[in-house]
Amino acid sequence: MKFNHEEEDNLSLTRYESMLRSNDVKFFDSNEFESIIHHYLENGKIAKAKKAISLSLSQHPSSVNLKLLQVEVLVFEDRLEKADTLLAQLHAIEPENEEIYIQKANILSKQNKHKEAIDLLFMALSYTSNEADVFSLLGMEYLFMDDFENAKINFMKCLEADGEDYSALYNIIYCFDFLEQHEEAIEYLNRFLDKNPYCEVAWHQIGKQYYDLGMFKKALAAFDFAIISDEYFIGAYLEKGKVLEKLKRYNEAIENYRITLELDDPTSFALLRIGKCFEKLGSDDLAIQHYSKTVHEDPLLDKGWIAITDFYMRKRNYQKALYYINKAISIDSENVLYWKRYAKINNRLAFFEEAETGYQKAIELGNYELDTWLNRSDILRFLGESNAAIINLKQAIEFYPDNAEIHYRLAGMYYETQELSKGESHLRKALRLDREYTIVLEELFETVYNLSLVKNIISEYQ
Structure with missing residues (x-):
């Protein structure tokens, strides 16, 4: 009976954990230990990884790969000097091992020596068989230096080496966005889509670029292609809903937001947008119903409380607006947007002392907008507090x-x-x-x- 690689790893892990429970030491080859340690590291179980490293080195004291995993843990724990010493020893044994250069670069990066880290990563490139990972690391180092052009170039090389590394694609678009190169981003994504016509992430990203440029019909088409490529892509439905709102096609927007609720647990964002659409359609009861669901789903989402408060303010129902803004403040008393509304509502209700308190609190929290100062001074004067x-x-x-x-x-x-x-x-x-x-x-x-x-x-x- 043959096992695939994943099944073998699972069997090794099961046998290893069984050994720990029984305190009966068994032999594992170095490859088995590597997969066990990788499993623990990927799942954030550092203590278990350290124990596995200790056992592995007792059985395989000369294994460079196991010692490199030990270095990885030392770097994670900021024990950089010890990691550096161990890397120097490993370099003397295997001077062409790319992982040694990568881990040394990681140490330098932690020490904010990004240029030196980049030099070592370029050395790693000459030895590695996995260029995509090294280009990705180079991209990150350039990002740390705010060198977005070089970061973009290296993430592009990463994507060329591994066409399915969508994290690299996201990073490329991040660089384009930071550099405000929306048209260049669209050109790049179109070239990428020529080679990868069913890449839902690329369609999604090009749609966002069109949206940012106000080209809503093109954005809509892009999000449709993203959904065709992956009918379960929640992000594409959400973005499509936003575009349909811009086009004032509110019923269609609601349909797309509702699809996301069916595909996954309800999100406060989708519920909020549905409420906004219903309000635009004049369906006040349904709007309030969805705003209420929004704050129930995520009480910390200030946009939900602000939506329901502003709804009642527009209706001049200041008592209800005050009720909801008080609830919001009881959850987050440091939110300046809440205090601004609290002040405005109390002012409308002629509760001037409370209004002044709201404006004062807004200023204390860093709201230095002109109208905050002016409104507070007018109220203080009205209250007879001229000084x-x-x-x-x-x-x-x-x-x-x-x-x-x-x-x-x-x-x-x-x-x-x-x-x-x-x-x-x-x-x-x-x-x-x-x-x-x-x-x-x-x-x-x-x-x-x-x-x-x-x-x-x-x-x-x-």
Whole structure:
């Protein structure tokens, strides 16, 4: 009875693990140990891999391949000096073993010596029979150096050597995207598809390029070809749904998103997009139903909570909007997008103290948008906290030193607090920046605007 290679590996692993349970030491040849160690490393079982390496070297103390696996584990554990010493010994034994150069390059890479790592990988190329792996490693080293052109070239060579290495294809497109070379990416993918017409990954990637360029009909055709190549390709259905949304073909988009729910467990993204489509179609009940499913499926997805909150805000149902944004904040109180909405909703409901808290929290979390500063200052002034409002606006000026709206507000505040020289200074600055924005002073600070000394200053800039 003959066994294939995979079955032999499984038998070796079963026999090895049986030996461990019985504490009865058995002999394994070096190839068996290699497959056992590889199994543990691929599955992240480092402790078991180390034990297997120790046993293997006790039975095969001169095996270079087993010692290279030991080096791999040492590098993983950042025991680089010991790994380097062992590699030097192995190099003296087998100076033409490409794995020695690869592992040495891995050490140098961990030490951020990427140019030196690249030199060693080029040496490995002259000895290896598996060029694809080495080209892939070269591509990664160039990526570490932000050299996207050379990274792209080496990933392309990797794909030429192994036409089914889709990770290389993804990396090539990543480089094109970073370099904003969308048209060049399309040309490359078309050449690749001429040789590999049923490569669903390539069709998917070319569709994304067309989508980014706003060429939606071509994108749609590409995603259709990806689905023809692999009818279970969830990513292609999702991207096709996005294109159909852009084309306002919402019912068709829903159909594609629903296919993904049938092919795999429901994803919050698909549920959210279905909800958006139903909302566009005016089916409010179905929209809310899917938004609710979205946040149930993934409570940490802020887009879900924002969708359901914004839905009720558009309907001017601020009580329900507040209910959902409060739920969102209870799950993630550090999300600035939630606090912005919390502030806006409370403002609409005339809960000004809560609104001010929302804007303050948004600023504390790093939201320095102009409207956040302005809205907070207006609310603080309304609450009678003029000094706090002035401090808030002075902070805003650090980010927007030449914004007329801020200066008009500060002018109004200072005139109200009888600090006339400061008021005049900010008024003149505001007028120099934008004469038309005196409407801010007129609407928010009517009493100040009607002062004769203010009118006189404004008249100087007409």
